[in-house]
Amino acid sequence: MTVARFWRDIPSRYNLYGTRCDSCDKVYFPVRHICPGCRRSSIGRMQRHRLSGKGRVHSFSVVHDAPPHMSSLKPYAVAIVEMDEGVKVTGQLVDVDIGEIDIGMGVEAVLRKIGEEGQDGIIHYGFKFAPRLD
Amino acid sequence: MREVAVIGIGVTQFGELWDHSFRQVGIQAGLEAVYDANLSGSEIDAMYIGNMSSGRFIDQHHIGALIADYSGMASHNVPSTRIEAAGASGSLAFRQGVMAVASGMHDVVVVGGAEKMTDVSDDQSNFILNSAADQQWESMMGATFASLHAMIARRYMHEGYATREQIASVAVKNHLHGAMNPKAQFQRAIKLDAVLRSPIVADPLTMFDCSPISDGAAAVVLCPLEKAYEYTDNPVKVLGTGQASDTLALYQRDDICSFNATKVATRMALEIADVTINDIDLVEVHDDYTISELLALEDMGFFPRGKAGEAVESGETEITGSIPVNTSGGLKARGNPIGATGVAQIVEIVAQLRGDADKRQVKDASVGMAQSIGGTGSTAVISILGAI
Numbered sequence A: 001m002t003v004a005r006f007w008r009d010i011p012s013r014y015n016l017y018g019t020r021c022d023s024c025d026k027v028y029f030p031v032r033h034i035c036p037g038c039r040r041s042s043i044g045r046m047q048r049h050r051l052s053g054k055g056r057v058h059s060f061s062v063v064h065d066a067p068p069h070m071s072s073l074k075p076y077a078v079a080i081v082e083m084d085e086g087v088k089v090t091g092q093l094v095d096v097d098i099g100e101i102d103i104g105m106g107v108e109a110v111l112r113k114i115g116e117e118g119q120d121g122i123i124h125y126g127f128k129f130a131p132r133l134d
Numbered sequence B: 001m002r003e004v005a006v007i008g009i010g011v012t013q014f015g016e017l018w019d020h021s022f023r024q025v026g027i028q029a030g031l032e033a034v035y036d037a038n039l040s041g042s043e044i045d046a047m048y049i050g051n052m053s054s055g056r057f058i059d060q061h062h063i064g065a066l067i068a069d070y071s072g073m074a075s076h077n078v079p080s081t082r083i084e085a086a087g088a089s090g091s092l093a094f095r096q097g098v099m100a101v102a103s104g105m106h107d108v109v110v111v112g113g114a115e116k117m118t119d120v121s122d123d124q125s126n127f128i129l130n131s132a133a134d135q136q137w138e139s140m141m142g143a144t145f146a147s148l149h150a151m152i153a154r155r156y157m158h159e160g161y162a163t164r165e166q167i168a169s170v171a172v173k174n175h176l177h178g179a180m181n182p183k184a185q186f187q188r189a190i191k192l193d194a195v196l197r198s199p200i201v202a203d204p205l206t207m208f209d210c211s212p213i214s215d216g217a218a219a220v221v222l223c224p225l226e227k228a229y230e231y232t233d234n235p236v237k238v239l240g241t242g243q244a245s246d247t248l249a250l251y252q253r254d255d256i257c258s259f260n261a262t263k264v265a266t267r268m269a270l271e272i273a274d275v276t277i278n279d280i281d282l283v284e285v286h287d288d289y290t291i292s293e294l295l296a297l298e299d300m301g302f303f304p305r306g307k308a309g310e311a312v313e314s315g316e317t318e319i320t321g322s323i324p325v326n327t328s329g330g331l332k333a334r335g336n337p338i339g340a341t342g343v344a345q346i347v348e349i350v351a352q353l354r355g356d357a358d359k360r361q362v363k364d365a366s367v368g369m370a371q372s373i374g375g376t377g378s379t380a381v382i383s384i385l386g387a388i
């Protein structure tokens, strides 16, 4: 992914910025400009909304067959996390023994390196999920 | 709108066709279909080609013109259009062809589907397939296409809809059918244990839960029903089609154990065809992963939620069962050259409805259905065909 393409998403990738529809209060991630529920009446009423970062594992998989740029990590765990705000997000699970992961497990977002760009080694950061202590 | 008939079918061997180029497989299927329809070629008014990613698999875009050219249609200047919707590319090309004939815009239309996947490494191929998902918010976050289906499977088991063994039994059944299909990539039966013990791709799914990387092509010829007997004495009628979209990313859905696009497209197609799900004698579904077949059968309404696994395990979906599913071997055993897959489903249904399916023949088959998916249920296409 090019630097510019990555850079445009930084607010969402670093700080989990999504949007909240002022019309129906539903939260979306990543940013949407139109609420799929309210459509026309949501235009101009979509507010920037930062997710709390806390949620629960809705489902997960341990990836053994990964594309070349991910292969140094395998096996690694990826999950769909249901955030406390109700919206779901996909991300890797880290700082956890793979055998300990379960559906319903409490997790929170942590900022980590999520990729590297070619020979120049430009590092991309973004959120992953780690077990929640509380 | 005019009624539409399928008057010719063709399909290549599916598999790792090292000695065949994209052009060769594409043309081979097309010519077979054209000969089957007893056409000389000059009758063809338009072509629609399903193809997912020739740009990344073989560095070639502009597939419409390429296929028209190498099938000898360039000298007739036949309009040729490439259609892309990831795994649903072929079925969507079919639907576009049906619409073109039904509308009266064209009379004789060739619909093809082709993909040449083995000119790149398996790693590269899987990387390209990941682009059917949301590149920014799924693939880049570490989710592979297989792992998205693995997450569906895990949640599905968590909800108590099926056991791991029931999910795996889809692969066993489809290999059983593939063993009877001389064009299938895998023509041998496998045991349940082989599925469970094959290498893990994305836990809980193993290699045998996943459709293979394949080369291949398929084609059909369409014309108005009223003209069909000018070309053939065994036309098959297109009773109805449906198409629906959903969010690109799986995580955006409230329920990841069901594809709403399949439900909506099914309702649309049944209504147009004026039949109910109970009238369907056989169905080809998009088993890109074993779990996908269970979702398909429940979303289409063949079984209630949580009952498809049990049905597959008990043999109800075998050729001799109450509703034969994927008699061709499905994507799992017949093979899954992405762009060709949806068209190959139509080829199988037509062969069955004509009574030409040899060892795989379903007795008294008169109405057949095909379900095709792009991404994780982001596009669904349904086609219903009937014997005349």
Ligand SMILES: [Zn+2]
Binding pocket: A021, A022, A023, A024, A025, A026, A035, A036, A037, A038, A039, A042
């Ligand atoms: Zn809204």
